[in-house]
Amino acid sequence: MKKNVRDFTKGNPVKELLLFSWPIALTLILQNLYNLADVMIIGRFVGDTAMGAVGSAGAVSGVLLMVVSGMTTGVSVVLSQHLGAKDYERVKKCLTSSIYIIVFVAVILTITGIAASGWILEMMHVEGEVLTMAKDYLTIIFAGTIATAFYNAGNSVSRAMGDSVTPMIVLIVTAVINITLNILFVAQFHMGTRGVAYATVIATIISAMVCWVILWHKFTIIHPDRKNLSPDGKAVRQIIKIGVPATLQSSTMTIGALVLQTFVNSFTTAALPVMAAYAAATKIEQMVSYPPGGVSDGMQVFAGQNVGAKKFDRVGKGLSACMKIMLLYSIFAVLVLVFGGGALMGLFTSTETTVNVGQQYLTATAAGIFFCGVDYTLRYTLTGVGDVAASASLSFFELFLRIGAAYVLAYYTPLGYVGIFWATPIAWTVTTVLGVIRYKSGKWKLKSLTGGQEVHRDIEGE
Incomplete structure (x- = not known):
């Protein structure tokens, strides 16, 4: 494989995955802290109204990130498979x-986001001054969609090449710049939510x-030749x-998350104070559960x-x-969650009832934390090998099971709001079993983007 590109088709899998995954895990943690900083600064220097506006706007801009993240995942998977196949010509064409795809998606999202953000906010019952602040924030954020798209694409391409350190360094740079500009625009220039968006x-x-x-x-492997400057139909289809x-x-x-939040609010x-406890406990859960996400992301590129190299046994x-x-x-x-949950909740609140409710949530999370890691790793593996339809099906099944279990346990059993907390680990466990069944079937071997028909006989003989 070309110089500087990490070759996952050889070497010790444990060592390779750990070396590749720890920067991704750290990046995920930094991303969480980065997002917290935005809310903390606007809340500290402007007030609760502005903080609520940024929070409401974040739910809308999250749609942007979902679309961008999905398409850049497509780029990462296609590139990694062709790298594994040592088909460097296809790598250039795919990149x-x-x-072209990124620019097209960014333009559509920019136009749609700016035009529809006000309507979406009103549908969310955002009104008055909060609505004005949120619309100002989203107009600026959606105007910068192309930058967001290229930033995410760059990170995905880096990881596809086996480089997880560059995205980590870039995120550190992003966080420092963003926090510095936030303080400058919000605290010094008093630009409010617009200042956070510009930063x-x-x-x-x-x-x-x-x-x-x-x-x-x-x-240098990604440098296009003249013949690769136009979009390639096959590559476009694969990425989509x-x-x-x-x-x-x-x-x-x-x-x-939105549906479960609705259930929590009703109690x-x-x-x-279930809502406050849930808000704090989920932040703790994210910090504790993010590190395994680095391994899951790493496994997607590894797979x-x-x-792509047809080394199915190494998968x-x-x-x-x-x-x-x-x-x-x-x-x-x-x-950490069982014995340190109360202390961690104490960092957010001194109210004993809130701490106790949060501890109940963290205990439920602890019961399913292993299955959470396995569940997501299986799905990322299936996505990496090209079996993305199965991966998406597992995600939707988990969604319906989590919502259904939360509703039944919360409203039709004595558990009440605690039932909402236990629905998620139940969903993780069941989806893990289904993911194992799908992986063991071997059907994913036929989903390779570099050709998989030759493995039909192998699967039939298993």
């Missing part, structure tokens, strides 16, 4: 084609440029084939390269390595 867009533009400059200098289901898959997390009273070895990593991490996570 050039992806740029985000400017930081994203700079980071996108830095990311692509590094990519261009580090990986992976990207569209990946977009739908990522949307299930947002939908599930909240002055004497029972993509190896299925299994990589998955086995992930299970061991997940098990070891889960032991640590359970201890």
Whole structure:
């Protein structure tokens, strides 16, 4: 494989995955802290109204991130499979084609976002001054969509090449720039929600440029020839084939969170602050559960390269390595959530009832934390090998099961709001079993984008 490109088709799977995954895990944690900083600064220097506006706007701009993330996942999977097949000509064609797709999607999202953001906010019952602030924020954010798209694409291409360190460094640069500009625009220039939006867009533009400059200098393999400057029909179809289901898959997390939040709100009273406890506990859950996400992301690239090279046995070895990593991490996570949950909740509130409710949520999460890691790793593996329809189906099944279980346990059993907390680990466990069944069937071997018909006989003989 070309110089500087990490070759996952050889070497020790555990070592390769750990070396590749730890920067991704750190990047996910930094991303969470980065998002918290925006809300904290606007709340500290402007007030609760502005903070509510940014929070409401974030739910709308999240749609942007889902679409962009889905399409860049398509780019990553296609590139990693052709890299594994050592088909560097296809790599160039896919990268050039992806740029056309990214620009097209960004333009559509920009126009749609600016035109429809006000209507969407009103549908969410956002009114008055909050509505004005949120619309100002979203207009600026959607105007910077192309920067967001190229930033995410650059990160996806880096990881497809086996480089997980560059996205981490770029995110650190982004966070520093964004926080500095936030303080400057909000605290010094008193620009309110517009200041937060401008800071985000400017930081994203700079980071996108830095990311692509590094990519261009580090990986000469992606430099297009004259014959690769126009979009390639096959590459476009492959990226869309992976990207569209990946977009739908990522949307299930947002939908599930919104529905469960609605259930939680219905149990909240002055004497029972379930909403506040849920908000704090989910932030703790995200911080604790994010590190295994680095392994899941890493496995997607690992699986993509190896299925492209037709080394199906190494996909299994990589998955086995992930299970061991997940098990070891889960032991640590359970201890933190069960025995340290109360102390962590105390960082958010001093109200005893809120701490106790939050501890109940964290205990339920701890019960399913291993299955959470395995569930997502299986889905990312299936996406990496090209079996994205199965991965998306598992995501939608988990969504319906989580919502259904939460509704039944909360409203038709004595558990009440605690039933909402236990619905998610139940869904993780069941979906894990289904994911294992799909993987064991071997049908994913036929989904390779570099050709898979030759494995029909192998599957029939298994």
